[in-house]
Amino acid sequence: MLRVHFTAEDFARVRFAPRPAPLQELHAALTTAVTRRGGPLFAPWRGRVLRSLPAATGPLADLVPAGRPPAFLDVIGDTLADGHEQIRATDPRLVRTELERVYGAVAAPPWIRGLHAGDQTAWRTVLRAQRAAFETVLAPVWSVVQDLHREEFSRYALTVAEHGVAATLTGLAPGSRLHGGVWEWPAAPDRDVRLDGRGLVLLPTFHHPAGPLLQDAPGRPAVLTYPAGPGQPPTAVGTNVSAEALAALLGRTRLDALRLLADPHTTTSLARALHVSNATASSHAAALRAAGMATTARAGRSVTHRRTALGTLVAGARPP
Numbered sequence: 001m002l003r004v005h006f007t008a009e010d011f012a013r014v015r016f017a018p019r020p021a022p023l024q025e026l027h028a029a030l031t032t033a034v035t036r037r038g039g040p041l042f043a044p045w046r047g048r049v050l051r052s053l054p055a056a057t058g059p060l061a062d063l064v065p066a067g068r069p070p071a072f073l074d075v076i077g078d079t080l081a082d083g084h085e086q087i088r089a090t091d092p093r094l095v096r097t098e099l100e101r102v103y104g105a106v107a108a109p110p111w112i113r114g115l116h117a118g119d120q121t122a123w124r125t126v127l128r129a130q131r132a133a134f135e136t137v138l139a140p141v142w143s144v145v146q147d148l149h150r151e152e153f154s155r156y157a158l159t160v161a162e163h164g165v166a167a168t169l170t171g172l173a174p175g176s177r178l179h180g181g182v183w184e185w186p187a188a189p190d191r192d193v194r195l196d197g198r199g200l201v202l203l204p205t206f207h208h209p210a211g212p213l214l215q216d217a218p219g220r221p222a223v224l225t226y227p228a229g230p231g232q233p234p235t236a237v238g239t240n241v242s243a244e245a246l247a248a249l250l251g252r253t254r255l256d257a258l259r260l261l262a263d264p265h266t267t268t269s270l271a272r273a274l275h276v277s278n279a280t281a282s283s284h285a286a287a288l289r290a291a292g293m294a295t296t297a298r299a300g301r302s303v304t305h306r307r308t309a310l311g312t313l314v315a316g317a318r319p320p
Contacts, residue, residue, distance in 0.1 A: 001184055001185060001186050001188060001190055002184070002185040002188035002189065002190075002191050002193070002212065002214065003182050003183070003184050003185075003191070003192045003193070004182065004183040004185075004193050004195065004200070004214070004222070004224070005181065005182050005192065005193065005194040005195060006181045006182070006183065006195055006200075007181070007195065007196065007197055009197045009199075010195040010196075010197060010198070010199055010200060011165055011166075012199075013195075013197070013198070013199025013200065013221070014165055014169070014199060014200050014202065015199065015200075015201055015202070016153055016156045016157070016201075016202045016203075017076055017201055017202065017203040017204075018153065019078050019146070019149065020145050020146060020149040020203075020204075021075070021076040021077060021078070021083065021203060022077070022078075022079060022080050022083060022134060022138065022142075023073070023075060023077060023080065023083035023084075023087075023130065023134075024074070024075075024076060024083075024203055024205070024223070024225055025138060025145060025205055025206070025207060026130065026133055026134050026137060026138055027069065027073060027074070027213075028205040028207050028208035028213060028225055029049070029137050029138065029205075029207035029208070029233075030060065030133065030137070031067070031069075031208060031213070032046070032207055032208050032209070032210070032233075033046050033049045033050055033137075034050075034067070035067060037208070037209065037210040039209075041209075041231060041232040041233075042209065042232065042233060045232075045233040045235075049136070049137055052136050053132075053133065053136055053137075054132050054136060056128055056129055056132035057129050057132050057133040057136070058129070059111070059125050059126065059128075059129040060126075060129045060130070060133060062108075062109050062111070062112055063112070063126070064102070065102055065103055065106065066102070068101070068102040069102070070095070070098035070099055070101070070102050071094070071098050071215060071216070071217045072087060072090040072094055072095055072098055072217065073087060074215030074217060074223060075087055076201060076203065076223060080130065080131060080134060083130075084127050084130070087126070088123060092116050092117075092118060094217070094218065095115055095116040096116035099112060099113075099115065099116060111125060141233075141234040141235060144234040144235075144309060144310070144313055145206055145234055147308075147309030147310075147312075148204075148206050148228070148229050148234065148308075148309055148310065149204060149206075150309075151295070151308060151309060152204045152228045152229070156168060156172075156202070159171060166178050169183055170183075172202065172226050172228075173185055173212065173226060175187060185211070185212060187211055188211050188212055191214070193214060193216050193222055195221075195222055198220065198221045198222060199221045199222075200221060200222050200223075200224060201221050201222070201223045201224070202224055202226065203223055203224065203225045203226070204225070204226060204227075204228035204229070205225045205226070205227060205228065206228060206229040206233070206234055207233055207234075208225065208227055209227045209231055209232075210227070211227070212224055212225065212226050212227075213225040229292060229310070230291060230292025230293070230310055231292070234310070234313075235313070253274055253276065253280075253284065254284045254287060254288065255315075256274055257270060257274060257281070257284040257285065257288065258288055258293060258294070258307060258311055258314065258315050259315050260273050260274070261285075261288070261294050261305055261306055261307040261311065262307055262312070262315070263306075264304045264305065264306045265304065265305050265306075266302055266303065266304055266305075267281050267282050267285065267303055267305070268281075270284075270285065270305060285305045288305075288307075288311060289305075292308060292310050292311075293307065293308055293310055293311030293314055294306065294307055294308060294311055295308055
């Protein structure tokens with residue numbers, strides 16, 4: 001069980017990352033690819049990623065022996081360049097300590113030892129490997145990741161406004177609970193993290209469906225990367241899928257509903273446009289919502305449905 005210990009000051013310092021962090025999302029995606037997490041929904045994506053990674057990404061495997069990444073890689077930067085600057089600014093003592101931790105008694109490759117010695121060639125090797133991996137794995141879907149992040153940001157803000165921080169935290173992780181200032185995640189590996197006034201940054205990931213990734217670097221706010229989105233990796237293939245294939249997958253009426261939800265519709269107006277009953281329209285909206293392709297907002301007795309960024313991609317149209 002993961003236990004995150006809060007002080008009163010920490011609750012006041014919980015914040016949501018306003019934008020996705022390219023390096024964090026990349027690390028989450030590569031972790032999912034090499035650890036075979038995510039089940040059958042991620043299997044085709046995993047195969048494509050592992051087959052397409054260029055040789056230039058090879059040094060990343062040296063940085064994460066036995067799946068244990070050094071903490072200095074865990075940075076939140078709005079761009080790859082920002083992230084690389086933060087990594088490069090890491091105290092050499094932390095670089096050495098973390099590399100010794102992840103390698104243990106095993107001898108590290110010479111170029112890895114060059115990192116804590118400040119060798120510029122070694123650091124350029126890291127930069128090239130991360131850039132090559134990003135271009136292969138995330139660049140084709142980065143606009144989708146940005147849209148999904150904006151939706152998650154809005155959902156978080158609304159939940160905090162309506163229910164407060166405590167309820168929002170437990171809502172991010174079904175099955176977790178806050179008890180005596182401790183946020184407990186039963187499904188996560190056993191670990192205690194004490195924030196001690198540093199605060200916590202919440203960062204959704206759309207490429208790591210199995211539990212949280214928590215970064216706890218000394219002197220920095222802890223960063224909790226949690227699974228979000230529709231439960232399958234974002235893809236950029238929506239515009240290449242034929243209408244016939246989509247209709248076969250979703251059903252003709254549900255595909256029509258998805259396309260209509262480019263504009264907001266109540267259940268009644270959606271039913272009228274589809275020429276079906278309100279109950280049938282509601283069922284189609286619920287199925288699209290469960291797949292992450294639509295959202296539903298309630299105002300009094302009325303509900304309004306609208307397409308998400310993922311739904312827009314699947315429907316084959318450009319996001320507005």
